[in-house]
Amino acid sequence: MRHVARTRKQAITVRVNGIEYEGQVEPRRLLSDFLREDLGLTGTHVGCEHGICGACTVLVDGRAVRSCLLFAVQVDGAEIMTVEGLARGEQLHPLQEAFWEHHGLQCGFCTPGVLMAAYEFLRDNPNPTEREVRENAAGNLCRCTGYEGIVRSILAAARKLQADR
C-alpha cells in the first residue's frame, strides 16, 4: 500500500472551553474540521470555507478568528473558546440572553460566529455606538434577520454587561 502525505499526522494539544484535548491531525486539517469532527463540538458552523461569512468564528487566545482559515496544527498550545463555552452550565451568557430577548437569530446557523465576534467586540469596546456595532457585525453574514435583531441584541447585551460590571 502506498503511503501518501496525509498519513503523516502531527500531535497537538489545545485547551477548548477550559478542557484540554490532545489530537493527531494531518497538517492540512482545518481548525473548523478539527473542532467539529474530531472534538464533536458541532456548535461551530462552516458557512463558506473561504473566510467571508464568519459563521465559523471562534476565539483563539482571546482573538476572534475564522476557524476555516486556520489549520489545526497552527493552534497547538492555544486556548480556544467556542460557542459551547459561552454559557455557565444552564445559565446563559448575557449575550445569549439578549439574542433570545431581542430576536437576534432565526435559523441559528450564523449565530455561533456572530456571538463569538460580539463577545470579543464588547470585551474590547464595552460601550459601543450603534454604528460601531454595525461595523463589527459586518464581519458576519446573516441571511435571515436583516441584521436588525442582531444589532439590537448586541446593544442590549452591552447595556446588560455594563450594568453587571
Next chain:
Amino acid sequence: MPKWIGQPIKRAEDPRLLTGQGTYVDDLRPLPVLYHAAILRSPHAHARIRSVNIERALAVPGVVGILTPQDVLEMSDPFPVGVETPVRYYATATDKVRFVGEPVCVVVAKDRYIAEDARELIEVDYEPLPAVVDPERAMAPDAPVLHEDIGHNIACHRSLRYGDPDAAFAEADVVVSQRQVFPKYSSTPMECYAVIAQFNPINGEYTIWSNFQGPFSLHPVTARALRTPENKLRFIVPPDIGGGFGIKSSMFPYIALIALAARKTGVPVKWVEDRLEHLAASSSNTDRVAYMEVALKRDGTILGMRQKLIDNVGAYIRAPDPGCLFRPLGNQVGPYRFQHLAVEAYAVHTNKSLTGPNRGYGCQHLYFNIERLLDKAADTLGLDPAELRRRNLIPGSAMPYTTPTGGIYDAGDYPATFEKLLELANYARLREEQARARAAGRLYGIGIALAVDPSVSNMGYVTIAFDRKLRQRPGYQAKSGAAETGTVMVDARGNVTCTINTCPEGQGHETTVAQLVAEEFGIPIENVRVVADFDSNSRAWSIATGTYSSRFAAAGASATLLAARRVKEKMRAIAAHLLEAAPDDVVLEDGVFFVKGQPDRNVTFRRVAGVAHWNPNALPPGIEPGLQNTSVWNFEHAVAPDDQDRVNSSQLYGFVGEIVAVEIDPETGEIQLQHYYSMHDAGRILNPLLVEGQIWGAVLHGMAGAMYEEMVYDENGAFLAGTFMDYLCPTAMEAPPLTIGHVEYPTPASLTGAKGVGESSSETAPAAIANAVADALKPLGIEITSLPITPSKVWALLREARARQATGGQP
C-alpha cells in the same frame, strides 16, 4: 383576551441554537460509519463528454468507489419535468455538460480530504461547444441548442388571454411600454445543502437525511428518478435547518445523486456542499427579460396590460419550474382592478445554472415589471405615482375579489392600507424634501411599490404550464390542493406534544404552534412541546407538506390547531361525563373544565387527561382511550385550473406597500437609502416578534437583488460570481433604515386568520428601490430598466447622461 396569540413570545428554539446545541444535518452521525463524497463538476458551460477515466482516482488509498455518468444512465431515470417538452435531466451530466458546475462524477472515500484528492485525478475528455447565456439569444433559430433531441431551447411557451386585451389597447388614450431585465440571484442560505444517504440492498430501501424544506411533491419526483416506490424512499429531516428561502426545495437532484453514489459503492455516503459548489450549481431565481405594455385612459385608469415574459431556467428545467412564470398567476394583476390581460410566457434553456423557488418565487419579477411600468405611465401622464395607483386599486368593498386570472383575494382593504402607508411615510413631506433637494441640485428620489402577496400555493397552478387542450384530454390527471397535517397528543399528566411536518428553516414554527395550542387548551405555554423534525416513514404527510410559499401560519398552524380542537372536543366529552353534565354545557378556561355558570362543578384539564389514559373504564360510551389527533387542513379554493387558464394559484393574499427614499452621490453613483417604509397586511398576527423578523429579512433579500447580488456569467458561460467575494451579500452596514407598519385583515380561509408574511417585502423591495433610483435620476433623462443597480452602473449612466447634455442631446 388572548394570552399567547398575538404576543411577542420569545422563541422555544433559541436556547439550543444559542448554545451550539442545534441539530443540523452536518451535525448528525446516524450510522456508525459514514463515507464522504466529493463531486467532480463541469468546468465548461457547454461541452460533449467524449470519455471519463476514473482509474487513477480509484487507486487512491481510502477511495471506496466512484459514480460515473454511465452508472447514472444505468441506475436511474430522468427526473420528471413540469412541461410538455421531454427534457432529459439526470442527477449528473450524461452525454454533454450544459453549465459550469454541473455534476459529472461522485468520488466516495473515507474522508472528504481524500475524496477531493482523488477527484483531481479523474480525467474527463471534453469537446467544448458554443454556449448561450442570454434567453432572447437562446430563442433565435441559429442559437446553440442545449438539448439536440428537442431541437430548440424553449422549454415552455404559453399564451394566456384574460378578458379582451386587444380591445382595451384599441380603446386606450395612452400606451406605455418598457423592456426590462430582472437578474438571477439567490437567497444563499448560510447552511449549504447536506445529504446523508444509505441504501439497503436487502429490502431496497433508501434512507436520506437532508435539509430538504419541501414541497414533498418533489419526493415522488426523486423516487421516479431512483426507480423506487415512494414508500421505499425515506426522507428524514432534522429539527434545525440553516435557512431555506426556497433554495432548499431544489436540492432533490443532489438527494438522488448521493443516493445513487451510496447504492453504487455499497456504503452510506455523506455530502456537505461547500459554498463554491452552492453558488455555482445549487439554485437561484430565473433572470427574466420582460416586454411590458399598459393601456391607460388619460385620467390614469388602467384598461389592460400585455406582459411578454422570457424566463431563463438554465440548462435543464427543474420542478416546480416553470413556476417562476405561473406561481403568481392568480395575482398577476397585482392590487389593481383592470380586467384585460395578455401574458406571453416563455421558459428558455441556456448554459447557466438551474433555477427554482427563491423567496418571492416569481413575484419579485412580476412586481418589478408592473410597478416599474406604472411609474413610467405616471410620468407619461403627468400624474403623481401615488395618485395613479390610488385611481386603480381594487376597493375594499369588493372583497372577496376574483381577479381576471382566477385569483380569489380573500380579505383586505388596499386603498385604506395604501393611505396608511402614505401617512406612515409622510409622503407629502417626502416630496417637499425632494423638491428642496432637487432645487439644490441633489439627486433625490422616491419610489413606491405595491403588491398583493400570495401565500399557500395551490399545487394545481403548476399545470398551467400545459396547454389547456392537453388538460382537457380524457385520462389527464389534474392536480390541486394545498393541504398540511399536524398532530397533537396530550399525555396522562396533561402535558402536550405536537408534531409538525413543516421542516422549518428558522421561522420559529415550534414557538407559534406552542402559542396556538396553549391558547386553545388554556394551559401554560411551557407545557406544550413541539417536535419539528420529520420522518416520512412515521409521519402523516402529503404532497403539499413542507415550508414554502409563506404557508406555515395559514397551513401547518391551522392543521395543528384543528387537531388541538378535536382533542379538546374529546376531552370536553370526557369532562362532561365526569361532571354528569351535557358536553355543550361544559367549557374549558385556564386549564379547567367546568359547567357553564357553575364554576365549582369542575375538573382540571390534567385530571381529564389522566382519566383518558389511566382509566378508560371511566370514559363515556363510544370514547376511545388516549388523547391524540392528526388533522389535515386543506383549502376550499385550492382547485385545478379551469378551461380558461384561470387558477386560484394561492390560497391567501396579503398586501404589501412600500415607499423608499434614496439619495444618489453624483460623483460616485453610490445609492444611499434614506428612508424605507413598509406597510403590511398579513392577516392576524400570531407573534409580532416573528413577523417583524420575517419582514426585516425579506426587505434585505429584496434590497440585495435590487442593489448587490447577481449570478454573473460572461457571454461564453463562464461563471464569474463563484465566491462570497464576488457574490456580494449585504452586511449590517448596508441594512436600510426600516419603518414597519401593520394592518390586520384576518382571512376567513385559514383557521388562524393569518396569511403569509415570509416572502412579503422580498417581492416589493426590488421595485420600490428601482422606482426610487429612477425618480432620483429622472431629471437627467435616465431610465432604470434593469437590476441590480450598482454604483458602477449608476456612474456609467450618469456619465452618459452628462455627455448627452454636453452635446445637446446628440449621441
